[in-house]
Amino acid sequence: MKNFHTYKILMISILSAISFILMLISIPLPFFPPFLKFDIGDLPAYVGFVVFGGGVGVLIIVIKIIxxxxxxxxxxxxxxxxxxxxxxxxxxxxxxxxxTKTKKSLVIGIIAGTIAMTLVLSVLNYFILLPLYGMILDQRDVFENVKTLVTAGIIPFNIVKGILLGLVIYFVHIKIIPILKKQNEKGQH
Structure with a gap:
């Protein structure tokens, strides 16, 4: 049991570090504002969610951001x-x-995640994040164009991001998650 806790801590550390590195490898997508960049830094957190549970997945996200x-x-x-x-x-x-842990529920989950992310970030960017960003960086044009930034940038970007990230997650889920789950089961014994 002690070995499993050590293994779990090690995996959280590794997945958090990989998540941070992948976050740094971000690319701007054509037709979107330059501050909106796509990365697959959430992939290791997804692995943490599926292999170790929700708490570990959230922890990996928080460590990456810190x-x-x-x-x-x-x-x-x-x-x-x-x-x-x-x-x-x-x-x-x-x-x-x-x-249900099926391929169908994975696809539905990707769609649900894309919709949730799009809605949450649209509302938060409109009312809080973009106005604060404009205030902190003293950029008046952000204040004056919040509605346009959200409708023409944030909403479509998050839809595209959710789909692209979902494709990567789906591929990793099919090819790599079974191997990691077996490794994790060995670690528990």
């Missing part, structure tokens, strides 16, 4: 937005998938 906040970010809004995006995408995905 590391990013201390090492990379010069303002708090980006990391907070990323934390909210990760949680609003992965929690519904996991909760839908965990009930």
């Amino acid at each position: 590391i990013y906040g201390f090492i990379v970010s010069s303002e708090p809004i980006g990391p907070i937005a990323n934390l909210l995006a990760s949680l609003s995408y992965l929690l519904p995905l996991y909760l839908v998938y965990v009930r």
Whole structure:
């Protein structure tokens, strides 16, 4: 049992570090504002959710954001937005998938996560995040264009992000999760 706890702590550390590194490898998507970038930093957290449970998945997200906040970010809004995006995408995905654990529930979970992330970030960006971002960076144009930024940038970006991330998660789930689950079961014994 002690070995399993050590193994679990080690895996949380590794998955958090990989999540942070993958977050750094972000790419801007064409036709979207340059501050909206796509990365697959949520993939290790998804692995944590499925292999170890919801608490571990959330912990990996939080550790990734803390590391990013201390090492990379010069303002708090980006990391907070990323934390909210990760949680609003992965929690519904996991909760839908965990009930039946089928490929169909995984796809439905990806759709639910995409919708949840899009709705949550649209509302939060409109009322809180973008106005705060504009205030912190003293950018008046953000204040004046919040509605346009949300409707033409945030909403379509999060739909595209949810779909692209969902495709990566689906592939990893089919190919790699079974191997990790077997490894985890060995670690418990």
